[in-house]
Each structure stands twice: as C-alpha cells, then as structure tokens.
Amino acid sequence: MARKPTETAEDIPEDPPSAADRYRAPALDKGLDILEVLASQARGLTRAEIVKEMGLGPSQIYRMLERLVARGYVTRLEGGDRYALTMKLFLLGTGHPPLRRLIAQAQPMMDDFSRELRQSCHLVVPEHGCGIIIAQASPPAHWEFRARVGAQLDLFTTGSGMTLLAFQHPRQLAETLGRWGIADAASRLRHAEPELTEIRRQGFRLAPSAQAVGVTDLSVPVRGPAGDAMAVITCAYIEHPDDPRADMRSATLTSLIALAQSLSLDHDRPGTDLHPG
Known part of the structure; x- marks a missing residue:
C-alpha cells in the first residue's frame, strides 16, 4: 500500500475566513468602537481622548463621530468638545420592550384611576433631556x-x-443630565435643589400647574429596581364642584401613590421614603 506523501505547509489549505472577517465593514466598526469607548465613560471624552483610546488618527474618526452626533447617538456635553452617549441606544436596545410592558401594565390601572376619581392622569418617562408622555387616561365624561x-x-x-x-x-444627577444633553445642568440643578429636596422628602410633588390656571399637578415616581424614577405618573387635578365627596384631592393623591407603587419595581420601598444615598 503506497504511503501518503508527507504534507508540507504549502499543501495544507488555509482555514476559511470567519464570518467576522468575511463581512468586515471598517466604517461601521469604527462607529461601533466609538460607542463602546464612550459607554464606559460616565463623564464623556474629548475628541483627542477618543482618538487616544482607539489608537487611530483624528481624521479616521472625525466624520464618524460627527455622524453619530447628527443621528443622536452621541451628544456634545454643554456644546463643547466633550462627547457622551445619549439615551438613544438605551431606547433602541433595551428601552422599547420594557416600555411596551410598562404601558400594557399601566393603562388599565390608569383607566380605573380616572374612572373612580374623575381625574385624568398621564405616564411620563425621561428621553434625552425631556420627559415624554407615553400613556394617558381620562374619565368618561x-x-x-x-x-x-x-x-x-x-x-x-x-x-x-x-x-x-x-x-x-x-450624586449622579448632573452626569445623567449631561448624558441627556442638557446644557448648563449644574447651575440649573443648584437653582432647583430646594424644590428637589422637598419632593424627595415628601415622596411626591404637589403644586399648582405652571401650564394651566386652576390645575394642581400631583406627581409620583414610578421607581426602578435601584430606587431611581424610571417614570412618573401625574394627575392634573381639577376640582369638581358637583362631587359630594369631601377632600378629594387627598384621596386622589393617596390613590395615585398606590398606583405608582403598583407599577414600581421596588415594591418594598414606601411611597414617601427618602431617595437612597
């Protein structure tokens, strides 16, 4: 039986390229690299720092970085040369399915609240520098x-x-606002801190609406697992002269707190507990 010839290095076929190598897209890779670098930096990075972290030349990332800013994935903090991720990746990657679940859970409870108390209410979540209303309920009137x-x-x-x-x-609020793209966050927070402290102390906010005369805003946080507000449920409270029930504002606030606690992911935390930390 003839012996099989000894194989040389030239005779051994090369391994087929992996899928990762076969379908390389260098520009896309640079964009993803920028996002990954910024994801680990709570305070953002300057363009020079991004260049250093990635080991590339400035010209190789400049246009990609500007496109990420234009598409809303990256923001310039306070309009300067420091860049940070926005909430867009969070909303695309992990935000929408939980958001749908939150709305699906909240809507029937909000409808019951509005029907019983004869008040409208709405659910608000943070989105890149503002709050956005994702659900609403009104009384049948x-x-x-x-x-x-x-x-x-x-x-x-x-x-x-x-x-x-x-x-x-x-302790992280200023950084959070910076990532949301709010300019002059530190000075605005200093101005608002007395009211923010009082809201934390009470566990809710009760104050006249700044948008409509005769309306009282009742706002209660819907807390995430760590105690931070992942959403807020607000009732734009209106007096009903024909309602025979006494002290309806207090009853409405009590029901709103119970509703927010039912939607929260930290059910053991009392509605009027101070914020952790």
Whole structure:
C-alpha cells in the first residue's frame, strides 16, 4: 500500500475566513468602537481622548463621530468638545420592550384611576433631556382635561419633569443630565435643589400647574429596581364642584401613590421614603 506523501505547509489549505472577517465593514466598526469607548465613560471624552483610546488618527474618526452626533447617538456635553452617549441606544436596545410592558401594565390601572376619581392622569418617562408622555387616561365624561401622548415636557418647569429629576440618584444627577444633553445642568440643578429636596422628602410633588390656571399637578415616581424614577405618573387635578365627596384631592393623591407603587419595581420601598444615598 503506497504511503501518503508527507504534507508540507504549502499543501495544507488555509482555514476559511470567519464570518467576522468575511463581512468586515471598517466604517461601521469604527462607529461601533466609538460607542463602546464612550459607554464606559460616565463623564464623556474629548475628541483627542477618543482618538487616544482607539489608537487611530483624528481624521479616521472625525466624520464618524460627527455622524453619530447628527443621528443622536452621541451628544456634545454643554456644546463643547466633550462627547457622551445619549439615551438613544438605551431606547433602541433595551428601552422599547420594557416600555411596551410598562404601558400594557399601566393603562388599565390608569383607566380605573380616572374612572373612580374623575381625574385624568398621564405616564411620563425621561428621553434625552425631556420627559415624554407615553400613556394617558381620562374619565368618561362629556369634557376632559388631558395631556397628549407623545408630548415632550420640560424637566425643570413641569411637575412630571421635576419629579423625574428629584428621584434620580443625587450624586449622579448632573452626569445623567449631561448624558441627556442638557446644557448648563449644574447651575440649573443648584437653582432647583430646594424644590428637589422637598419632593424627595415628601415622596411626591404637589403644586399648582405652571401650564394651566386652576390645575394642581400631583406627581409620583414610578421607581426602578435601584430606587431611581424610571417614570412618573401625574394627575392634573381639577376640582369638581358637583362631587359630594369631601377632600378629594387627598384621596386622589393617596390613590395615585398606590398606583405608582403598583407599577414600581421596588415594591418594598414606601411611597414617601427618602431617595437612597
């Protein structure tokens, strides 16, 4: 039986290229590398620091970085040369399915609340420098006062926005706002801190609406696992002269707190507990 010839290095076929090598897209790889570098930097990085981290020349990342800014994945902190991730990746990657689950869970409870208390309410989540209304419920009446689903709310001038701010972790709030793209975050927070402290102390916000005369905003945080507000539920409370029930504002607030606690992911935390840390 003839012996098989000894194989040489030239005779051994090369391994087929892996899928990762076969379908390389250098420009896309650079963009993903930028996102991964920024993901580990709470305070963001300057363009020079990004260049150093990636080991590339400035010209190799400049256009890619600007496109990421234009598409909303990256923001310039306070308009300067420091870049950080926005909330867009979070919303695309992990935000939407939980958001749908939150709405599906919240909507029937909000409908019951509105039907029983004869008040409208809406659910607000943070989205890149503002609050956005993702669900709304109104009482079955001939007229209603309600907020529009999809409306964007200023964080510093609305009850929902201030409550979202109050129940973010205090030591990380300025950084959080920076990632959300809010300019001059530190000075705005200093100005708002007395009210934020009071909201944290109470566990909710009760104050006249800054948008409509005669309306009282009742806002309660919906807490995530770590105690931060992942959402806020707000009732734009209106007095009903024909309602024979006494002290309906207190009853409405009590029901709103119970509703928010039912939606929260840290059910053991009392509604009026101070924010952790």
